[in-house]
Each structure stands twice: as structure tokens, then as C-alpha cells.
Amino acid sequence: MTTAPPPEFVKRPTPVRKANRAIDERFGTQAGLRRNLNKVFPDHWSFMIGEIALYSFIVLLLTGIYLTLFFDPSNTEVIYNGSYVPLKGVEMSRAYASTLDISFDTRAGLVFRQIHHWAALVFVGSIVVHLLRVFFTGAYRKPREVNWLIGVGLLVLGILEGFAGYSLPDDLLSGTGLRIAASIAQSIPIIGTWASFMLFNGEFPGANFLPRLYVIHILLVPGILLALIGAHMGILWHQKHTDFPGPGKTEHNVVGHRVFPIFAVKSGGFFMMVFAMLALLGGLAQINPIWMFGPYDPSKVSSASQPDWYIGFLDGSTRLMPPWEFRGLGHTVPAVFWPTAVLPGILFTLLALYPFLEARFTGDTKSHNLLQRPRDTPVRTALGAMSISFYLVLWISGGNDVIAKTFSISLNAMTWAGRIGLIIVPPIAYAVTKKLCIGLQEKDAEIAHHGIETGIIRQLPSGEFVEDHRPKPELVPDHPHVPTDRYALPSANGHDDGHGKGLARRAGKAVSGFFVEEKEPGTPGHDTPAGSEKH
Amino acid sequence: MSDQTDPGEPGPAGAGGGDQPAGSASERMDYLGYQGEPADKADQDSMSSIFKRAKHPVDTSGAPAGGSGVSAGGPDVAAGTSDGPEALGTPPHQTDSSRIPETTAMRPAGGHGGGVTPRPPRAEDVDRRAERRAERLIAFWFMISVVGTVGFVITNFVGDKHKQYYTPCLGSALGMAVGGLGIGMILWAKRLMPHEQAVQERHEFTSSKEEIATTEAELTAGFADTGLARLPLLRRTLLGAGTVLGGLVVVPLLNLTNAKPGKKLDHTSWVKGARLVTEDGRFIKLGDVSIGGIETVFPALPVTGADGTVSYEPRTDVQTKADSTTLLIRLPPGIDRPRKGREDWSIDGHVAYSKICSHAGCPVSLYEQQTHHLLCPCHQSVFDVLDGCRAIFGPASRSLPQLAIAADANGFLYARNGDYDEPVGAAFWERS
Numbered sequence: 001m002t003t004a005p006p007p008e009f010v011k012r013p014t015p016v017r018k019a020n021r022a023i024d025e026r027f028g029t030q031a032g033l034r035r036n037l038n039k040v041f042p043d044h045w046s047f048m049i050g051e052i053a054l055y056s057f058i059v060l061l062l063t064g065i066y067l068t069l070f071f072d073p074s075n076t077e078v079i080y081n082g083s084y085v086p087l088k089g090v091e092m093s094r095a096y097a098s099t100l101d102i103s104f105d106t107r108a109g110l111v112f113r114q115i116h117h118w119a120a121l122v123f124v125g126s127i128v129v130h131l132l133r134v135f136f137t138g139a140y141r142k143p144r145e146v147n148w149l150i151g152v153g154l155l156v157l158g159i160l161e162g163f164a165g166y167s168l169p170d171d172l173l174s175g176t177g178l179r180i181a182a183s184i185a186q187s188i189p190i191i192g193t194w195a196s197f198m199l200f201n202g203e204f205p206g207a208n209f210l211p212r213l214y215v216i217h218i219l220l221v222p223g224i225l226l227a228l229i230g231a232h233m234g235i236l237w238h239q240k241h242t243d244f245p246g247p248g249k250t251e252h253n254v255v256g257h258r259v260f261p262i263f264a265v266k267s268g269g270f271f272m273m274v275f276a277m278l279a280l281l282g283g284l285a286q287i288n289p290i291w292m293f294g295p296y297d298p299s300k301v302s303s304a305s306q307p308d309w310y311i312g313f314l315d316g317s318t319r320l321m322p323p324w325e326f327r328g329l330g331h332t333v334p335a336v337f338w339p340t341a342v343l344p345g346i347l348f349t350l351l352a353l354y355p356f357l358e359a360r361f362t363g364d365t366k367s368h369n370l371l372q373r374p375r376d377t378p379v380r381t382a383l384g385a386m387s388i389s390f391y392l393v394l395w396i397s398g399g400n401d402v403i404a405k406t407f408s409i410s411l412n413a414m415t416w417a418g419r420i421g422l423i424i425v426p427p428i429a430y431a432v433t434k435k436l437c438i439g440l441q442e443k444d445a446e447i448a449h450h451g452i453e454t455g456i457i458r459q460l461p462s463g464e465f466v467e468d469h470r471p472k473p474e475l476v477p478d479h480p481h482v483p484t485d486r487y488a489l490p491s492a493n494g495h496d497d498g499h500g501k502g503l504a505r506r507a508g509k510a511v512s513g514f515f516v517e518e519k520e521p522g523t524p525g526h527d528t529p530a531g532s533e534k535h
Numbered sequence: 536m537s538d539q540t541d542p543g544e545p546g547p548a549g550a551g552g553g554d555q556p557a558g559s560a561s562e563r564m565d566y567l568g569y570q571g572e573p574a575d576k577a578d579q580d581s582m583s584s585i586f587k588r589a590k591h592p593v594d595t596s597g598a599p600a601g602g603s604g605v606s607a608g609g610p611d612v613a614a615g616t617s618d619g620p621e622a623l624g625t626p627p628h629q630t631d632s633s634r635i636p637e638t639t640a641m642r643p644a645g646g647h648g649g650g651v652t653p654r655p656p657r658a659e660d661v662d663r664r665a666e667r668r669a670e671r672l673i674a675f676w677f678m679i680s681v682v683g684t685v686g687f688v689i690t691n692f693v694g695d696k697h698k699q700y701y702t703p704c705l706g707s708a709l710g711m712a713v714g715g716l717g718i719g720m721i722l723w724a725k726r727l728m729p730h731e732q733a734v735q736e737r738h739e740f741t742s743s744k745e746e747i748a749t750t751e752a753e754l755t756a757g758f759a760d761t762g763l764a765r766l767p768l769l770r771r772t773l774l775g776a777g778t779v780l781g782g783l784v785v786v787p788l789l790n791l792t793n794a795k796p797g798k799k800l801d802h803t804s805w806v807k808g809a810r811l812v813t814e815d816g817r818f819i820k821l822g823d824v825s826i827g828g829i830e831t832v833f834p835a836l837p838v839t840g841a842d843g844t845v846s847y848e849p850r851t852d853v854q855t856k857a858d859s860t861t862l863l864i865r866l867p868p869g870i871d872r873p874r875k876g877r878e879d880w881s882i883d884g885h886v887a888y889s890k891i892c893s894h895a896g897c898p899v900s901l902y903e904q905q906t907h908h909l910l911c912p913c914h915q916s917v918f919d920v921l922d923g924c925r926a927i928f929g930p931a932s933r934s935l936p937q938l939a940i941a942a943d944a945n946g947f948l949y950a951r952n953g954d955y956d957e958p959v960g961a962a963f964w965e966r967s
């Protein structure tokens with residue numbers, strides 16, 4: 001458990017050590033390598049949600065590359081002659097035909113297509129859940145606002161990328177979605193018509209639009225996503241992960257596993273698990289069976305067809321929108337403009353600005369590394385619940401025709417329920433959540449003051465009955481805590497961690513905050529006064 | 536949103552123990568406590584005290600007043616609860632059992648490790664055979680992965696891609712291949728790697744004042760060296776050139792389309808005299824559609840041949856369909872309420888309206904015969920056919936445009952006035 005003095009330099013290096021030294025001679029890697037391999041990551045199940053997003057993105061890259069090898073993003077019309085009998089002889093675009101070929105005539109084509117689609121759903125889903133985790137625990141507070149902004153960007157781009165993806169196969173569903181997208185672009189005041197024409201290269205359905213969409217889907221947006229994910233991880237790495245309060249954890253330390261080996265092996269294993277789950281879904285659960293929809297035809301539509309889930313809230317807002325169209329002065333601002341361009345614009349802007357708004361209203365300008373429990377911040381938690389309920393009303397309304405049909409409710413009733421619900425549900429969610437949080441806080445305070453009920457009732461000499469309370473036990477860490485660095489280098493080493501604080505001193509500080517070990521003569525770490533740190 | 540109590544400080548404000556000096560002795564206790572011995576003991580203590588208490592109700596008459604009676608329970612009790620009322624001699628609230636010796640005695644001196652049992656060491660840590668067992672289990676999962684990989688390869692090459700089993704087998708095999716490795720790796724980290732948590736210090740990101748001042752001075756000096764502050768002409772032309780160059784992005788943007796919008800959105804492919812033709816090339820005649828019936832039709836453009844005869848060329852390509860798709864509905868006689876000026880736009884109960892929804896352009900495809908309502912499946916706008924396809928529910932706010940039709944001598948329906956007299960489909964800024 002102690003930080004040992006520096007080990008001997010091995011005179012006869014093994015091939016691995018040789019390689020390490022060869023690299024070091026060229027790049028001087030040792031201090032940085034050690035620092036990064038010894039980086040500590042805290043352990044909590046909720047921190048794995050972001051990892052799911054990361055891993056499903058990797059799966060998207062892998063399966064997407066496979067699809068590019070067989071997919072032909074061309075609008076050229078061909079007569080289908082593949083092995084899917086019901087569509088034989090039907091005229092369709094090469095894009096749709098090649099998607100059919102991927103599904104029926106390519107080895108492992110369908111399984112990778114379906115994994116790709118499932119991974120897209122999981123990708124956006126895990127981003128949203130990850131965002132909620134970050135929100136409700138206050139992880140976005142200073143100094144982590146930039147990563148919050150990047151995260152919002154990733155969410156928006158992920159939704160765009162998914163939409164571009166499922167618009168590629170040029171089936172009836174994707175064409176219908178694109179038509180609505182064109183109408184939305186067209187609805188923007190002043191520049192709308194131009195925007196739509198520039199996007200589609202002419203009036204919808206445009207001229208050779210699919211190659212353009214393809215570049216957006218496999219190069220432009222994934223490129224930006226990759227860069228943003230890189231920045232997201234880089235900032236996380238640099239700033240270190242937040243953690244929940246717990247035994248031995250302070251604002252000034254991180255308690256968890258070192259990157260090498262435990263965190264790396266665990267994360268690698270978790271990546272494999274996410275991949276395996278997506279592989280099973282892709283193999284066993286059918287998704288986006290484009291052969292059942294048929295090729296795109298602007299005069300046809302499949303009723304009760306639903307977009308991918310992450311588009312649902314926009315579908316819902318569009319459905320609930322009253323027919324308010326501004327007409328006058330020779331111009332029109334169409335009704336679609338408000339629920340599909342203005343509303344998401346406002347929602348995502350508010351989302352992005354939230355950390356700054358909160359800091360402004362609470363006056364909290366301090367940096368934070370420890371997370372908060374939702375109940376401890378009732379207003380924030382209530383705002384979060386309010387937003388979720390707003391989103392859910394929109395999302396459910398996106399499928400209101402399906403619900404109306406399933407439960408034999410009139411569609412008009414569903415629409416009105418959505419319109420009214422959108423106004424009254426969020427405030428209720430706010431009030432209820434806030435009450436709940438305060439109630440939980442009071443309960444906590446009571447336990448802290450009176451202790452935990454034991455269920456033992458005693459009669460006092462006065463005849464009164466009282467229940468025994470047991471003081472709340474203090475939590476102890478369930479793993480032994482050790483310093484980050486196994487070996488201590490003398491501070492004078494020059495090649496230290498670059499923060500002006502010796503490795504040994506950091507070890508000493510890490511140790512002194514929590515436990516004390518046998519003082520070993522000659523271990524410099526323990527001769528450093530822990531209080532001499534500059535803050 | 537205030538700062539939390541720092542949980543790293545030993546002994547937060549629990550009853551008792553709070554004032555235990557945060558000395559090294561107690562901390563060492565805590566650390567050792569993990570190893571098992573003192574904590575186990577503490578736990579036994581607490582167990583026994585519950586039973587003791589259950590069997591022998593406590594005489595609380597000794598409990599009030601922070602006197603000697605309390606300290607019988609343990610040295611830390613009285614000291615830990617030195618709030619005002621007690622000093623005044625008021626008895627504490629009787630259910631507040633932290634003042635009762637028996638209860639408080641459950642907490643071991645020092646206030647650490649009480650009540651919560653730290654995880655005992657894993658079997659793998661102390662038993663070589665358990666370690667071997669874990670190793671074998673992990674190896675088993677790694678082998679499962681190999682089986683999955685082999686299964687994937689075999690299914691891929693030997694399997695018949697046209698059979699039902701093909702995709703499920705591939706997916707399951709791949710799931711096994713990566714999942715086996717995944718489960719194995721997680722077990723490996725959990726069961727065989729040391730159970731310990733490293734503590735790493737965080738450092739502040741704010742630099743020291745000297746650091747900041749120096750950097751700022753460097754930047755200021757560097758900026759002065761550029762001369763931008765001194766030489767206004769240099770500054771202005773540089774800014775100007777940058778702005779002009781930035782404006783250049785407009786060029787590639789405009790190059791994105793060769794087709795300027797112009798009036799394109801105002802027109803469809805319908806022309807005067809174009810016949811109504813179905814998807815499969817049938818020209819619609821009076822009587823083809825029964826009363827209450829509905830038909831999706833497209834324009835068949837009149838082409839005058841060299842010999843002067845007129846033929847009709849059906850246009851059912853995607854481009855035409857996108858704006859010219861039209862619904863032909865035959866209403867029972869006498870119920871249509873045509874708009875002013877449109878009285879002769881229909882013939883014998885046949886009315887024609889654009890199928891492109893005036894909301895966002897979906898094909899309006901559901902027709903309810905009883906109510907004569909058209910429903911758009913995209914956002915459920917409802918149009919009343921009898922009332923000039925007025926939008927009566929949902930987000931659409933404009934009626935579906937009507938196409939004036941008539942029948943020629945042979946009974947073929949054709950576009951009487953040419954194109955729609957307003958843009959079809961979704962609205963846009965230039966639409967008045």
C-alpha cells in the first residue's frame with residue numbers, strides 16, 4: 001500500500017521495454033504515459049451511460065463503413081431484379097435497390113444494417129439519458145460548462161445524423177420524412193425557399209439529392225461528431241471526472257480505479273457488452289424493414305408510419321400546433337415554422353444556456369467536483385422534471401394516431417389532450433417534484449438528527465411509549481484506498497507531472513486526506529507536510 | 536446550491552464522535568478497519584446491544600441532563616451532544632435516542648466504521664483454489680467468444696443468405712463473440728484484479744496571479760510588435776480583406792443549386808387540356824369512378840403530333856408526382872357547395888383537389904365516405920371536401936387547392952383552366 005522508492009533501471013530489457021524505450025528516446029513519453037495510465041476514474045453505474053453512447057458511436061462507425069461498401073446513394077431509376085419477389089420488376093432508385101440488395105443478397109448485409117440502425121437508436125437514447133444524469137447531479141457546473149455545450153451539440157448532431165441516415169434508403173418512409181423536412185426548410189421566413197432549393201438542388205424532390213445527403217451522413221456530420229466526441233473526452237480527461245460524495249471523497253480528490261489496468265479492462269469489457277447487445281438486437285429484432293414500405297412515391301404514404309423515436313417530439317409538436325399561419329404584406333410564415341424550427345431552437349438554446357442561467361440565478365461562481373443528489377437541489381430537479389414532462393407530452397403526441405387507434409379514442413380528443421397537457425402538465429410536474437424533494441430532504445434531516453427507526457418500542461416509566469432510534473451509521477469505503485502512484489520519484493526529478501507539484505507530494509496529499517500509513521524512512525512522500533499545498 | 540459538507544473530513548456531524556480529534560490514530564483505525572478486525576468487532580457490539588436493549592428496557596431516568604449518568608454509555612456521548620437546552624438542564628426529547636446510553640453505545644469509539652460492514656476480502660484474495668475457479672470461469676467465457684466467432688464465420692460463408700435463420704444466427708454468433716469477451720473481461724477485472732481504490736488529488740485550474748500577469752504581458756507585447764495598434768491603415772485593410780474573403784462562402788452555397796426558386800413553387804405540371812390519368816396509364820372518363828369513389832390522378836399532357844392529331848403523354852415521374860398529384864372524388868349529386876366562381880370547376884359530381892397537403896406536403900390519402908372528410912396521415916389535418924376542402928382540424932390552415940375539370944366529347948376528364956390557381960403544398964415566404 002505504500003508508495004515505494006523508484007525501482008531499479010532494468011539492464012536487459014524485454015522486447016516490450018525495448019519498444020517503450022525506443023519511443024521514449026524519440027518523444028520523451030515516460031512522465032506523460034505514467035500520468036495517464038495512473039489517471040483515476042471514479043466508479044458509479046450512472047457514469048456508464050455516457051460510455052454506452054461512446055461505444056454505440058464506435059459500432060455505428062464500424063457497421064456504417066461496412067454499409068458504404070455496398071450502398072449506392074443514387075437517384076437513378078432502375079427496375080428491381082433482386083431476390084425479394086414482391087418488388088421484382090418495380091421501378092425504384094438505385095439507393096432503394098441497393099438497400100434491398102444489402103438486406104437480401106449481401107452476406108451479413110441485413111445483420112449489419114440492422115445493427116447500424118439499432119446502434120443509432122441506442123446512440124441518441126444514451127445521449128439523452130446521459131444528459132439527464134449530468135443535469136440532475138449538477139455535473140455541468142463550473143468548470144465543466146464547455147463539456148455541457150459540446151454535449152448539447154452532440155445531441156443535436158446525433159439527431160440530424162440519424163435523420164439523414166434513415167432518409168438514405170429512399171423508401172416510402174424516408175421520402176415522406178424528407179418531404180416534411182423540405183417543407184420545414186421552405187417555411188423559414190425570407191431565406192426559406194432558397195434554403196430548401198439549395199439543400200435539395202431544386203424543387204423537392206430535387207435533382208440528385210441522395211449523393212448530397214450521403215456526404216452529409218457519412219462524412220460531414222460524422223466528422224464533426226468525431227471531433228466533438230474527441231474534445232468531450234479530452235476535456236473530461238483533463239478536468240477529471242466528477243464523483244458523488246462518499247467516504248474519503250472530497251472536492252479535491254478522485255477515488256476510483258486507475259486507467260491501467262482495471263479501468264481499461266472494465267471499459268473494454270463494457271464496450272464488448274454494448275456491442276454484443278447491439279449485435280443481438282440487430283440479429284434478432286427486425287428494424288426498419290424498408291422492403292415492406294416500398295420505394296418512395298410522393299403520391300403515396302403509409303398510414304401510421306412513425307419516424308425514429310428521437311424525431312417523435314418534433315412530430316408531436318407539429319401535430320399539436322394550431323393552424324396559425326401568418327399571412328400579410330404579400331408574405332406567409334407557415335404554421336410548420338413554429339413547432340419545427342422555432343420550438344426546437346428555443347428548447348436547445350435553453351438547454352445549452354442552462355448552466356450559465358443557473359450560475360447567474362444562484363450566484364454560484366465556485367468550481368465543483370462533487371455531485372449533488374437531485375433532492376438537494378429541489379428547484380433544479382423540479383425544472384428538470386418539468387422539461388421531461390413537456391418533452392414526453394410532445395413525444396406521446398407524435399404517436400397520437402396510433403394511440404387513438406389502439407384505444408379507440410377520437411383523434412381530435414387526443415390532439416386536444418396534447419394541447420392542454422402541454423400547458424398544464426409541466427407546472428404540475430414542477431410543483432410535485434419540488435415538494436417531493438423537500439420532503440425527502442426533511443426525511444434526511446430527521447434521520448441525521450434522530451437516527452434511523454429501529455422498530456423497537458419501549459415504555460417509559462411515565463407510561464409513555466417511545467420508539468428507539470439508532471444513529472445513522474457512517475459509511476465506510478468498501479475498498480481500501482491507495483495512493484495513485486505506486487512509486488515515488490524525488491521531486492527534483494525535473495520531469496515531474498508538469499503542474500509544479502511533485503509526484504511524491506501528490507501521493508503524500510492523497511494519503512494524508514484519508515489515511516495514514518507506517519512512515520517508512522526514505523519514502524519522500526511522507527515527509528511532505530500535507531498542508532503546504534497552494535490552492 | 537451551496538457547497539456540500541466535505542465528506543472527506545472524518546466524522547461529520549453525527550451524534551457522538553464529531554469532536555473526536557481528526558488525528559492519525561482514528562484514521563488509521565478506519566483504514567485498518569477495512570481489513571476486518573475492528574469493524575467486525577464493532578458490528579458484533581452493535582448486534583449484541585440491540586438484543587440487550589430489547590431484553591432489558593433502559594431506565595431513562597438517568598438519561599436527562601448531561602451529567603455523569605450519560606457517560607456510562609461511552610466516553611463520547613456527552614461530549615458529542617452539547618447543545619443549548621441540555622446545558623440548561625432541559626431533558627432532551629425522549630425519542631431522541633442518541634442521548635440514550637444504550638443506543639449510543641452502538642457506535643464504536645471514534646465514530647468510524649460503526650454499523651456498516653466493509654466488504655470482506657473476496658474468496659479469490661485469500662483462497663488460491665477460488666482464484667483458480669475464477670480463472671477457469673473467465674477462460675470459459677473467452678472460449679465462448681471463440682465459439683461465437685467460429686459460428687459467425689461458418690454462418691457467413693456456409694449459411695444460405697436467403698434462409699430465415701441466416702440473420703438471427705449471424706447476430707447471435709456475433710453477440711456471443713463480442714459478449715463472451717466482454718463478460719470475461721469484466722469478470723477478470725472484478726474477480727482477479729486487486730480490490731482497491733486509488734486516490735488522486737485534483738488540482739485547481741486557475742493559474743497563479745504571476746502566471747496570468749506574465750502571459751498577459753507577453754501577449755500585449757506581442758500584439759504591440761505586430762503594429763496593428765499603431766498603424767490604422769494596416770488594421771483596416773486587414774479587417775476589410777478578411778471580411779471580403781469571409782463573404783466568399785456565399786459562392787459555394789449558391790452553387791449548391793442550379794435551379795433558382797423563381798416562381799417554380801407556384802406551378803405544377805398541369806396545363807390546359809391535360810387529361811387526368813391514373814398511375815397505370817388509364818385516362819379517366821365520366822363514369823369510371825363510382826359515386827363515393829376516389830382516385831389519385833396525374834396529368835397526361837397533350838402533345839400535338841406532326842399530322843395534327845393530339846395524343847396524351849402521362850407524366851408519372853417522381854418530379855411531377857411531387858407537386859401535381861391530384862385527388863379525383865365523385866360526390867353524390869347535389870351535396871357539393873362550390874366556392875364563388877368555382878361553380879363550373881366540377882362536372883357531374885366529380886371534384887379534383889391537390890393531394891399534396893397544404894400543411895407540409897404529405898399526400899392526403901385517407902377519405903371518409905360518410906363525412907366526406909379527407910385526413911392527412913402525417914399530422915392529422917382534416918379537410919372538408921364538400922366545403923372546397925377547407926382545413927377544419929389539425930395544423931393545416933389552408934384549403935387544398937382545387938383543379939378545374941371538365942369532360943370532353945368522349946367523356947374524358949381534362950384540366951379545364953390549366954394549372955391550379957394557387958401554389959400547392961406547404962407554404963413559403965414568397966407566397967401571398
Ligand code: HEM
Nearest residue numbers: 060061064065067068071117120162165166169218222288
Ligand atoms: C452518429 C452516427 C450515425 C448514425 C446516428 C447513423 C444512423 C443511420 C440510420 C438510422 C440509417 C438507416 C439504416 C436503415 O436503413 O435502417 C443509416 C444508414 C446508413 N449509414 Fe449511418 N449512422 C451513423 C454513422 C454512419 C457512418 C459513420 C457511416 C459510414 C462511414 C454510415 C453509413 C451509413 C450508410 C451507408 C447507410 C445506408 C445503408 C442502408 O440504409 O442500408 N453511418 N445510418
Ligand code: FES
Nearest residue numbers: 892894895911914
Ligand atoms: S402534412 Fe398533412 S397534416 Fe402535416
